Amino acid sequence: xxxxxxxxxxxxxxxxxxxxEVPKDYVTLSGKIENQNSDSLxxxxxxxxxxxxxxxxxxxxxxxxxxxxxxxxxxxxxSTNLYLENDFDLKLxxxxxxxxxxxxxxxxxxxxxxxxxxxxxxxxxxxDMDMLSNLxxxxxxxxxxxxxxxxxxFYNSKKDVDSTIIAAKLKDVDPMLNMYKQYAGQAITLKTxxxxxxxxxxxxxxxxxxxxxxLADLKGKYVYIDMWATWCGPCKAEIPSLKKIETSYHDxxxxxxxxxxxxxxxxxxxxxxxxxxxxxxxxxxxxxxxxKEYMITGIPRFILLDPDGNVVSADAPRxxxxxxxxxxxELNI
Numbered sequence: 001x002x003x004x005x006x007x008x009x010x011x012x013x014x015x016x017x018x019x020x021e022v023p024k025d026y027v028t029l030s031g032k033i034e035n036q037n038s039d040s041l042x043x044x045x046x047x048x049x050x051x052x053x054x055x056x057x058x059x060x061x062x063x064x065x066x067x068x069x070x071x072x073x074x075x076x077x078x079s080t081n082l083y084l085e086n087d088f089d090l091k092l093x094x095x096x097x098x099x100x101x102x103x104x105x106x107x108x109x110x111x112x113x114x115x116x117x118x119x120x121x122x123x124x125x126x127x128d129m130d131m132l133s134n135l136x137x138x139x140x141x142x143x144x145x146x147x148x149x150x151x152x153x154f155y156n157s158k159k160d161v162d163s164t165i166i167a168a169k170l171k172d173v174d175p176m177l178n179m180y181k182q183y184a185g186q187a188i189t190l191k192t193x194x195x196x197x198x199x200x201x202x203x204x205x206x207x208x209x210x211x212x213x214x215l216a217d218l219k220g221k222y223v224y225i226d227m228w229a230t231w232c233g234p235c236k237a238e239i240p241s242l243k244k245i246e247t248s249y250h251d252x253x254x255x256x257x258x259x260x261x262x263x264x265x266x267x268x269x270x271x272x273x274x275x276x277x278x279x280x281x282x283x284x285x286x287x288x289x290x291x292k293e294y295m296i297t298g299i300p301r302f303i304l305l306d307p308d309g310n311v312v313s314a315d316a317p318r319x320x321x322x323x324x325x326x327x328x329x330e331l332n333i
Contacts, residue, residue, distance in 0.1 A: 030061035031092035038076030083112035133187035194314035201293035208281035241319035
């Protein structure tokens, strides 16, 4: 009898151990962030958002009930994409000082998100707008074809990554590259039309300080022009850097001219006053001639002219780009 009971107990234990594990109906996401930018992370897509607390030591852990698919994780400054399915158990580590380069996932389901991180680095390497914009038209065509092949070969080599991710990536290659080709093509055309030393189109616009200011009024100085608007987020993001540049070069032979293309002139006047914007603040007054000459279809756009009113760069570096100061140094401004 005792032997029978032992046999039954042993069978019950064996049966329990061999029961298939029930999949969890949630994702476990944990990890550690070095040099964290904030005390939280936001995991989101178009229909979902959840904020995860990050401890003072950079560690975090939470669970998320999700629909299978691509998500974005934002740390308050930068973001990256990841792939989530319920029952995944992911651990994320990264250092914000080298954000994209240090992203690493481990645990159940990590292969898909590691692929997305690797893809982001590859695209950053291949899609160098400065390089593409410095090609001629034929060279751009060949380089776009080369990039297309590299990306498609990379995606097709990832047999272990979820097929829906790969299918979406392959579908997006050509539309994405067409956009880059169009943008780089416009830059090439602009550089051809306004090569260094080409006389610049003129302007004569209302000055916030009173009266009007023309390009001719600034002859004898380098002129750094900022085409912007109060409603333009990327334009406003450049304002702190522009102020620093203006301060650094306030006694140099260069004028900083900001030309607003706001239809609402009151909004322009108010922001210039409220934000104590420096330099020469002008409003285009509905006259798009200067914009059309420079083929400006998106803002901000920065233009650098020499003291004779000739083009140095029709698409100059932004104030936040260290290359701007390098350019100024090359010109001994």
